[in-house]
Structure formats: C-alpha cells, structure tokens
Amino acid sequence: MTDFFGKRWHDMGGDPAGTIDHDQHDFALxxxxxxxxxxxxxxxxxxxTDSLRRxxxxxxxEAYEKMTYYERWIASVTQNMIEAGAFSPxxxxxxxxxxxxxxxxxxxAT
Amino acid sequence: MPHDHLSPSGHPYRADDDTPLTYWQTMEIAVRELLIEKGHLSAVEIQHQIDAMDARSPANGAKVVAKSWVDPEFKAALLKDAGSACRSLGFDIGPMHLIAVENTDDIHNVIVCTLCSCYPRNLLGLPPDWYKSREYRSRTVKEPRKVLGEFGLEVAPNIEVRVHDSTADMRYIVLPNRPPDTESLPEEELAKLVTRDSMIGVGLPKHLSELNA
Amino acid sequence: MIKVRVHDRWPPGHIRTPAYIRGKVGCVERNLGPFNNPEQNAYRLDPDQHDLVRVRFTMDELWGTDAEHPTDTIEVEVYSHWLEKV
Known part of the structure; x- marks a missing residue:
C-alpha cells in the first residue's frame, strides 16, 4: 500500500521546510x-530546458539531497547527450x- | 601529479583544481572533449559562453531598474515587454522571455521557482544558492511573509504580497519602489541603490544613507 | 477577469503545473500566447503549441484555513490544456 497520489518529489511548493540558509559558494571552473x-x-x-529538467x-x-547542483546538471546533460546520439555510453x-x-x-586531468 | 600547479596556459590553477578528481568532474571533462571532438562545440564557444555568463550580474538589472525610475517611457516599455526593453539598453539576454513586475504602495512582489530553479540568469547572472534550496522553493508560495522576514523584510499587513512562481517559459524581475529623497540623484547613483535581493523581491533597495556604506 | 479552474489530474511525466494549484480556481492575469508543450518537449517529441496563461490565485483559495495571509496572491504560468473556464 502506498499513499502516493501523483505529486512528485520536485513539485515542492507548499511543503513544510526549515529556515533558509544564506551561505553562498563561489562557482568553480x-x-x-x-x-x-x-x-x-x-x-x-x-x-x-525541459529535457534537462525531466x-x-x-x-x-536522493540525488537532490546528496549531489551538488552542478553534479546533477552534468548527470542530466550527459544523459541527454546519449539520448540525442551525440556519443555512446x-x-x-x-x-x-x-x-x-x-x-x-x-x-x-582537464 | 604535477607539482608546479600551473595550467597549460601558464596560469595558476584555482584552489578547486587541487582537490581529488571526482566522478562528476571526470564526466564533465569527458562530455566536453567528446562534444568538441565530434564537432558539436568548439573550445572557443565554451570559453565565450563562460565569459558571457561571468559578465552578467545584478549590476545589469540595477541599471534597468534605475533607468525605469528616471524615464517614464522606458518604464512603460519595460512593463509591456521587459525582454525587449533590456535588449534596447544593449544587454545580451539571449532568448530569455522576461516580465517586470512593479512594486507599488499596495503590492510587494517576490519571485520563486517551486518546480526547479528558474531565474532571470541572462540578465542578473547565476542565482544565489538559497534561491535553489528546498526551503525557499517550498515555503515562499505558502508563507511568503515568514520567508521575507528571514531576509529582514517585514511587509505591512495592508500591503498585498504577490508571489510569482516561474513554472514555465517566463522569467521575472521585480521593479522595486524608488527609495525616498532620491529625486536629485543621477541614474548612475540610483543604480548603486538597487540590490540583487530587491530585484528578486526578498529585499528593498538601499536607503540613500547607505549609498557609500 | 476570466475565471479558470486548473485540472485536478495527476499523470506521470514532465509536468509544469504545480500540485498546489491543481483543482483550484483563479483569474487570468494575461495570455502570453503559444509556447511549446513541455510535456512533449522534455522527451524530444515534436511539441504541440499551447497558449501559456498567467493565472492569479488568492492564498485563501490555495491554502484555505492554513493561509498565512488570505488576501495575498500567487501568479503562476499554466499551459491552456490544463485550464477550463468556470
């Protein structure tokens, strides 16, 4: 049994959450x-943009909580490039x- | 492992470059090199894109806001089509669709993206970390006044808080109220009063007394 | 202002209609004209075009007795295939 009704994890408007953390990091190269x-x-x-978000x-x-923003982005970009046939796995x-x-x-290494 | 800490261009590496190589960093290098080898992108294009993004900052938005305070015709154009108005000032905002929302004596606007982290990046540069956080995304549509309070902004009960959720193709910039006693201030000085947070709606422009603070 | 209700539907996939407005009634603030349907665009399918509509909701409508300040408002962009006239 599950109480899932279709609201997905990223659709978080209105969810309870803690106080806002104002720490800022500089972007690395x-x-x-x-x-x-x-x-x-x-x-x-x-x-x-939609395929990135998808x-x-x-x-x-779990990825949202454990990976950094640009770690998630490179994972998504890579998945998109494989889907688009830009290169193979x-x-x-x-x-x-x-x-x-x-x-x-x-x-x-770079 | 090299010990001279100099890149092939002869410049010192950033501190980030000296930490152990991660899986995701390896993937970034690989994707970049494969896209270049296969002719999809060039190294020059990538560098130009990084330079273009680095050149974007809240100072660009501040110029737009200050112009709208002194030029009623520009303000009307900005409220009608903010993208075109920004381009008319020479800002390269790419394909971004932009809407300017005006604070008044009765309305205070604030911007959020509950589904991801949409932000007017092609004008203001990359968003602050808190803008992308679960806390800001979740709470701003339900308890905006508490959220604004955490930024030090108390909105009077008789002023309507209007939240804009950037769910789709539009990006937003708040046009904050011009601070009092600035009638004689030239446009360039006015721009110095406009903060990033005032254009997201979680803050107000600086007061005249803070101009050189 | 034209009143609209957002569909109370819960399909899977890449959806840009946030959960907190589904089934809720608001007023059309402006129609932005046709845009690619993200539900197809996200999968590289040739996307249909739908009008994108900015809809204004009151906090009272969205959150009821939980509203922080019932007369405050939220404006959300919604693709027209998620809207019905009330």
Whole structure:
C-alpha cells in the first residue's frame, strides 16, 4: 500500500521546510563549464530546458539531497547527450578512463 | 601529479583544481572533449559562453531598474515587454522571455521557482544558492511573509504580497519602489541603490544613507 | 477577469503545473500566447503549441484555513490544456 497520489518529489511548493540558509559558494571552473555545456548543447538542438529538467526530476529526491547542483546538471546533460546520439555510453566510458589516468586532480586531468 | 600547479596556459590553477578528481568532474571533462571532438562545440564557444555568463550580474538589472525610475517611457516599455526593453539598453539576454513586475504602495512582489530553479540568469547572472534550496522553493508560495522576514523584510499587513512562481517559459524581475529623497540623484547613483535581493523581491533597495556604506 | 479552474489530474511525466494549484480556481492575469508543450518537449517529441496563461490565485483559495495571509496572491504560468473556464 502506498499513499502516493501523483505529486512528485520536485513539485515542492507548499511543503513544510526549515529556515533558509544564506551561505553562498563561489562557482568553480568545472561548474561554469557544466553550465556552458548545457546552454550550448541546448542552442545546438541536442537538448532543451525541459529535457534537462525531466532527467533531473527522474533522478529522484536522493540525488537532490546528496549531489551538488552542478553534479546533477552534468548527470542530466550527459544523459541527454546519449539520448540525442551525440556519443555512446561506450565512448564516454573510454574517455572517462583515459581522463582519470591523466592525474589525480581536476587541474591535472582537464 | 604535477607539482608546479600551473595550467597549460601558464596560469595558476584555482584552489578547486587541487582537490581529488571526482566522478562528476571526470564526466564533465569527458562530455566536453567528446562534444568538441565530434564537432558539436568548439573550445572557443565554451570559453565565450563562460565569459558571457561571468559578465552578467545584478549590476545589469540595477541599471534597468534605475533607468525605469528616471524615464517614464522606458518604464512603460519595460512593463509591456521587459525582454525587449533590456535588449534596447544593449544587454545580451539571449532568448530569455522576461516580465517586470512593479512594486507599488499596495503590492510587494517576490519571485520563486517551486518546480526547479528558474531565474532571470541572462540578465542578473547565476542565482544565489538559497534561491535553489528546498526551503525557499517550498515555503515562499505558502508563507511568503515568514520567508521575507528571514531576509529582514517585514511587509505591512495592508500591503498585498504577490508571489510569482516561474513554472514555465517566463522569467521575472521585480521593479522595486524608488527609495525616498532620491529625486536629485543621477541614474548612475540610483543604480548603486538597487540590490540583487530587491530585484528578486526578498529585499528593498538601499536607503540613500547607505549609498557609500 | 476570466475565471479558470486548473485540472485536478495527476499523470506521470514532465509536468509544469504545480500540485498546489491543481483543482483550484483563479483569474487570468494575461495570455502570453503559444509556447511549446513541455510535456512533449522534455522527451524530444515534436511539441504541440499551447497558449501559456498567467493565472492569479488568492492564498485563501490555495491554502484555505492554513493561509498565512488570505488576501495575498500567487501568479503562476499554466499551459491552456490544463485550464477550463468556470
């Protein structure tokens, strides 16, 4: 038995929640790059704002709580690129393997 | 692992670059390189997009607001079609559809996106972290006055709070009330009074006495 | 102002009609004209166009006795296929 009636996790308007945290972080280079990849892939017709959001929603509430904003975004952009046929999962896996062999930090690997 | 901490361009890496490489960072590098190799994007386009986003900031919105305070014709154009009005001032806001909502003596406007984190990013730059939080997204449509209170803004009971939920294709900017005793202030000085929070609706413009504070 | 009711429907998928306005009655603030239907656009399907309508609700209508300040208002963009005239 479930009391689910169709309201999905991301549709949170009106839900009870705590006080607002005003802490702010500066965006890192890799986050700015994720942002740019989303904007440019959209302008090229490989994805759109709705397809970005659709994958984010389907990732579920756990991803929202545990992953950072741009971690979720790169997951969604990547899913969208695979769906659009921009590259295959195999090509992505090979590329990621090669990248991790370049070094232990983002600076060394990028 | 390199020990010189210099990128191929000769500039020092940011601090973020020295933390252990994560799965998601690896994925970003991979997606970027694959899209470039396959001819979908170029490295130059990516850099230009980052530069364009970095150039956007609340200062752009502040110029728009200040102009609307001194130029009734511009204000009318802004309320009719905010996107076109911003473009007429030379701001590159891309394909964004923008609506300006005006605070009055009777109405205080506030912007939220309950379903995700829609924000007038092509004018004001990227949204603050709190704007994307569960707390702000959930509560602003149900108890906006309590939320505004947490930002230090008390709205009098006789003023209507009007919440705008950016659910679809529009983005919003609040046109705050011009602060008192600023009649003689030039447009550039007025712009310095306009805060990011006043354009989201969780704050008010600075008072004249705070201009150089 | 034209009065409209939002459909009280709960399909799965990418839906831009927030739960808190479904089944509620509001007034049309303005019609923004045709936009791509996100419910198709999200899946890269060739999207239909629907008018996008800004609807104004009172806090009283949305939250009833739980309303913080019943005469405060919320304006939401709703695609026309989610609306019926009252």
């Amino acid at each position: 890799w986050e700015k790059r994720v942002d740019a990849l989303m904007v440019l892939s959209s302008s090229k017709g490989l994805m759109n 994958v984010l929603e389907d990732m579920g509430p 195999e090509e992505l896996a090979t590329k990621m393997e090669e990248i991790t062999s370049r070094g232990d930090t983002y600076g060394a």
